[in-house]
Amino acid sequence: MMRPLQRDHSCMKHLAFRMDLLSPSFADVLREIALGLGFVEEAPIVGLSKLVSPEGHEILLVPRTGRAQLRVFYMTPQEERRHVAEDVYCRIARVFVARGAANGG
Amino acid sequence: MSVESLRTFDKAQSLTFLAGIPYVYHCHHYNLFHDQTVDDALGDEAGLEVRTRSARNAFRSVLEAASKELHATTPVEKVQLARELFPWMGLGNLDISTSAFGGEARGATLHYGFSWREKYGAQVKRTLPADAVASGFAAAVTEVAYGLPSGSAWTVEEECVAAKAAQCRFRIERRPLGGWEEPLPTVIDTAAAIAAAGPPERGVDEDRIAKIGSGLTDFMKGVRGDERGLVQAFSVFVAAQLSSYYNESIFEMITRLEKRSPELAPVAEDLAREAGRVCVFNTFGNVLLSPEWEALVGPLGNDPADIVSFCLAIARGLGFGHWYLHEYEPRKRFVMRASSSYEVPFYVSRYGKADRPRGYFLGGSAHAIAALAEGVRWGERPKLDGELYMKLLGGRNRAHVEQTKCQMRGDEISELVVTLP
Amino acid sequence: MNPSVDEAVRDAPQLVGLFVATMPDCLLYHSWSRSATEWAADEVAGYFGDLIRANREGLRALSAWSADMQVTIESRDALVVLKELTPSFAMGCVFDRNAPLGLVRLHMKRLVDRVTAALPDVAPAERSRGEKIVEFLERYAPDPHAVLLRVSLRTGLALDRLRDASSLSAPEVESVERVACQLLGLAKLAV
Numbered sequence: 062m063m064r065p066l067q068r069d070h071s072c073m074k075h076l077a078f079r080m081d082l083l084s085p086s087f088a089d090v091l092r093e094i095a096l097g098l099g100f101v102e103e104a105p106i107v108g109l110s111k112l113v114s115p116e117g118h119e120i121l122l123v124p125r126t127g128r129a130q131l132r133v134f135y136m137t138p139q140e141e142r143r144h145v146a147e148d149v150y151c152r153i154a155r156v157f158v159a160r161g162a163a164n165g166g
Numbered sequence: 167m168s169v170e171s172l173r174t175f176d177k178a179q180s181l182t183f184l185a186g187i188p189y190v191y192h193c194h195h196y197n198l199f200h201d202q203t204v205d206d207a208l209g210d211e212a213g214l215e216v217r218t219r220s221a222r223n224a225f226r227s228v229l230e231a232a233s234k235e236l237h238a239t240t241p242v243e244k245v246q247l248a249r250e251l252f253p254w255m256g257l258g259n260l261d262i263s264t265s266a267f268g269g270e271a272r273g274a275t276l277h278y279g280f281s282w283r284e285k286y287g288a289q290v291k292r293t294l295p296a297d298a299v300a301s302g303f304a305a306a307v308t309e310v311a312y313g314l315p316s317g318s319a320w321t322v323e324e325e326c327v328a329a330k331a332a333q334c335r336f337r338i339e340r341r342p343l344g345g346w347e348e349p350l351p352t353v354i355d356t357a358a359a360i361a362a363a364g365p366p367e368r369g370v371d372e373d374r375i376a377k378i379g380s381g382l383t384d385f386m387k388g389v390r391g392d393e394r395g396l397v398q399a400f401s402v403f404v405a406a407q408l409s410s411y412y413n414e415s416i417f418e419m420i421t422r423l424e425k426r427s428p429e430l431a432p433v434a435e436d437l438a439r440e441a442g443r444v445c446v447f448n449t450f451g452n453v454l455l456s457p458e459w460e461a462l463v464g465p466l467g468n469d470p471a472d473i474v475s476f477c478l479a480i481a482r483g484l485g486f487g488h489w490y491l492h493e494y495e496p497r498k499r500f501v502m503r504a505s506s507s508y509e510v511p512f513y514v515s516r517y518g519k520a521d522r523p524r525g526y527f528l529g530g531s532a533h534a535i536a537a538l539a540e541g542v543r544w545g546e547r548p549k550l551d552g553e554l555y556m557k558l559l560g561g562r563n564r565a566h567v568e569q570t571k572c573q574m575r576g577d578e579i580s581e582l583v584v585t586l587p
Numbered sequence: 588m589n590p591s592v593d594e595a596v597r598d599a600p601q602l603v604g605l606f607v608a609t610m611p612d613c614l615l616y617h618s619w620s621r622s623a624t625e626w627a628a629d630e631v632a633g634y635f636g637d638l639i640r641a642n643r644e645g646l647r648a649l650s651a652w653s654a655d656m657q658v659t660i661e662s663r664d665a666l667v668v669l670k671e672l673t674p675s676f677a678m679g680c681v682f683d684r685n686a687p688l689g690l691v692r693l694h695m696k697r698l699v700d701r702v703t704a705a706l707p708d709v710a711p712a713e714r715s716r717g718e719k720i721v722e723f724l725e726r727y728a729p730d731p732h733a734v735l736l737r738v739s740l741r742t743g744l745a746l747d748r749l750r751d752a753s754s755l756s757a758p759e760v761e762s763v764e765r766v767a768c769q770l771l772g773l774a775k776l777a778v
Contacts, residue, residue, distance in 0.1 A: 070455040070550060072193055072402035072448060073284055106385055109461035121457040126465055130457045135398060136275075139288065199730065206740040210769075286729050291772030433739045433746060440733050551627065552731065560732055 062087045062157045066150045069130050075142040078131045080120075080150055087157075088124035094156045095120055118149055169247075169254045170390070172232055174356070175383060175485075178366045179506040182383075182485035185231035186356045187224075188409040189255075190508050191386065191484040193402040194281030195448035199441045200412060201278070201298065204419045207434040213419070214298055218321065220414035221302020222309075223351035228408055229310040231355070241266075244311040252303055253395025256405035260300055260395070264338050266312035271304045271321070271336040273297075275394040277405045279327035279334050287328070295323035297334050299411065304338050316351055317343055352516040354410055362514055363506035364579040369490030371475045378476065381462050382483025401456040402449055413512035416441075416526065421517065435526060439567075442530020443537075443559050450480050451538060451550045466544040470496050473539040478502070481531065489528075492581065500536040500584040503571075504528060507580055510573045519576050523569035532582035533567045534559060540586055589705045592698070599694040601686035603665065606679045607672075607702060608632035611640060612722065616676060633726050635679035639669050657695070659688075668695050672703045717755035719778040720767050728770045741766040 064081045071077035082091060092110055096102065100112040100120065110122040117134030131149055133142045172185040182189055192200075205213030229248060233239070238247045245262060253259045258276035263269050273279075282296045295301075301321035308319040320341045325331035369375070389399050389406075397404050416438055424431045453459055454466060454476060463476065474494055481489045487506035494500050507528050513520065523529075537558040542548050564587065571581035596602060596619060604620040606628060613636025618628035642658050658669040666682040668691065680698060682691050714722075721735075728734045739746050742762045748755060755763065764776055 070401055070452055070547070072195065072452045077401055106388070106458070106461065109458060123457050123461045126460055128457050128460050128465075130401075132398070132401075135284075135396070135403075136394075139284075199733075202730075202737075206737045209741075289727075289729055290770070293772070427743065429745070430740055430743060433736050437733060437736050437740070440736065444730075553627065553629075555732055 062090065062161065063129070063150075063154060066131075066147060071132070073135060074139050076133055076135060078133070078143075078146045078150070080129045080131050080153070082127035082129055085124060085127035088122060088127060090157070090160065091120070091122060091129060091153070092124075094153055094160075097156065098152060114149065118145070168236075169232070169250050172235060173387070176356070176360060177380070177383075178488065179360065179363045180379060180383075180482035180485065180488045181359055181363075181506055181508070182386075182406075183356050183359075184255075184406070184408070185228055185235050187228040187231055188354055188356075188359050188485075188508055188511070189228075189406050190409055190412075190486055191389075191404045192407055192412075192445060193404050193449040193452075194277065194285065195402075196441060196445035197278060197405065197407070198282055198285060198296075199444045200416065201296070203434070203437045203441055204415050206437065207419045207423050207430070210294055212422075214294070216418050216422075217298035217415050218302045218305070220411050220418065221299045222305040222319070222321075223302075223316070223414060224408040224410035225303045225306035226309055226316060226351065227353045227355075227410065229306055233310060241311040245307060248303070248307040248311070252300075253391040255407070256389075256391045256395065256397030256403075257299060257303070257407070258391075258395040259393075260303065262304055262307055262338075264304065264308045264311065266308075266314065266340075268319075268340055269304075269308065269338040271300070271338065272333050273300060273395075274327065274333040275396055276300050276327065276334050277396060277403070280396070281403055282328040283330075287330075291330075292326075292328045294329070295326035295334070296328035297323050297326060297336075299407075300334065301336055302411075304336050308338050314340075315343060317341070349516065352410065352414065352512060354511045354515060358515060359506070359508075359511045362511035362573065363488070364573060366488045366505045367490060367503070367579070369478075369492055369503065370494060371471070371491060375475050375479045375482070375490065378463055378479035379482035382479060385458070385462065386483060386485075400453040400458045402452045404449070409508040410512055412527075413509055414516075417513055417516065417524075420526075438526035439530035439533070442527040442532075443534040444530075445527070446477065446531045446534030446538065447550065447555055447559065449484075450477050450535070451542075453480055454538075454544060455547070455550070468543050468545040470539040473542070473544060474500065474535060477535040477538065486531075489531075497540065498586055500532070500539070500586070502532045502535065502582045502584070504573075504580045507573070510580070513574045520572065520574040522575065523572035523580075524574045525569050525572055525580050525582070528580055529567055529569050529582055532584055533565055536565055536584040536586060589701075592701045592705050595694070595697045595701045599682075599698070601683040601690065602680060602694060602698075603683055604631075604681040605698070605702075606632045606635055606681075607706075608636040608677050608679070610636060610671070610675055610677050613637055613640070613677075613726070629726075631679070635667075635669055636677055639671055639677045642669070643671065666691060670695065670699055672699060673706060675709050676703075676706050678702055715753045715755070715760075716778070717752035717760045717763060720760065720763050720776065721749060721752040723776070723778045724767050724770065728767075734770070737770065738763060738766050741769065 067079045069077040069079040095112040112120040119132040121130045174183045238244045260273040262271040279296045304321040305319040321338045325335040489504045492501040492503045541558045566585040568583045571577040573580050607617040613633045615629040615632035660667040669679045671677045
């Protein structure tokens, strides 16, 4: 449901990662999973969902295109950012997979 | 009434104001490069002095105007307002404690020190402080809160996050007036900025540029510092910064150098243009590749004409002025015009009519816009790194850029002609 | 580099990346990575070259240097092995962190032999101290695209003089060196 985690463009080192959806139709599912994991939806602009984790990590989701960017909280030390991103990605992916299995997928 | 209510916007000229004082959005790449350029030209000590004074003068004008507008009359009200304003601008949380006789300030996440450490900290060691802007701000707060004359407060940054301190620490002190070799502070307000602007003509692809620019402006209306006083938007760390800070520091630097070492002035001018290139490459580039952009405008394709229009819209959204496309012939020529640009009012007001074109930021930006449009395949998710920068904007294969019209020289508008290699 | 090196690379599935740098300049000569990475190959090669040089000097100071020494670094994500191939070239290989050390040594031996055989026979050109400092700055200073302009302003030397660093006079070299230390945050410059 999600593409593999990849480094994305960012003004700061190792701060942004791509975790695009295989199809834009999974956007609502990602949003629900993130909310279920304690993320909070903050002041989304039209066409963009911004989900913020309790630790300050953000997922910016463009439902129309399926683009999803994970922005690690900027106070995270540079050398730990990738591991933190992988951790967030895996937490989401696990729920995605479990849901898929439960739905017979 | 809140800080939020101080913000106004001149739609026709794409200029933004805080309590009637012009401000723009810049990211940390530009901010750090700008400051570095001033220090390179004047030396670390004089550079720090010019930057601190420029910040103090700029913030003094906005704090005076904001206090008036929000009816902050007592020192404590004015200090409170200042403590709210600085983080709101994305310049970081600054804990100021000051009196008519001096004081201190502290901050662990100031835009300049924090972002310097983030960008360069792993690469080079720094011993000098990086937060002249916060220093100048703290001095301005002291002057305005206690009704002190301009130039009577000064701040020294004694410890800085960029030099590996846990937090930045400032000492605010009183200084005797006089003895400074400086002109009176130049205050630019809304009326002066609009008066310096030319007719906001419609350029090529104007409807689309105006629509996107307006969408960005609306987006920026919601942008403010987070709990640490920093702003992360469009994948970049931005700060709202007073135009006068940039203008006073860069033009003071160049005019001083012209007097002291005229043979080096062209090098300093080129670095001032380089700051524009750094801004467009990093800020505009990251904005284009951000999910926010994808949501507002859509995924990027590879048409250079799109990128030119998008960049002009970004410039307007950041409050740089009414930049418009006069002519574009792919692979040959790009002509950009501006009826307003944030460098102009300050220069004209402080120095009078220029004897030659001096749109440094505008010129560097025009060059970089052409390079980003022509040299990057945006649909293929390019990596905006040093290698690409060198390829597009490094010494070899550089486009020829000429400023053919300059509002600082008395022309009605400014015009940059970029001839592609 | 050549079919024989390609074959050695293919046969080492735990190999993630390979860098060959010229010595003593530490400039990138060749790089390879198994998949798309965010590495800046020239930077990596520069740092690897510096590590090898520092290691060599350290071992010499301990009178423990030998020509066949290699440096192994075990980080959380990778296993890095650095090796001086000839007086003019050094190689750094990045392996998957989970690769067994014995196997890594085996692959290294094969890679060293094949890469060495593929290298041209060159002698390092003698360059002036001015040139070395400018090259060092262009590699390590922040904002390398602007470094010459910055040095020009801080030294007062014209850009053309800096572009032709071999012709700088002794006081000019001293001035450039002082500025290089300022820009790099170093007490002294070891070039």
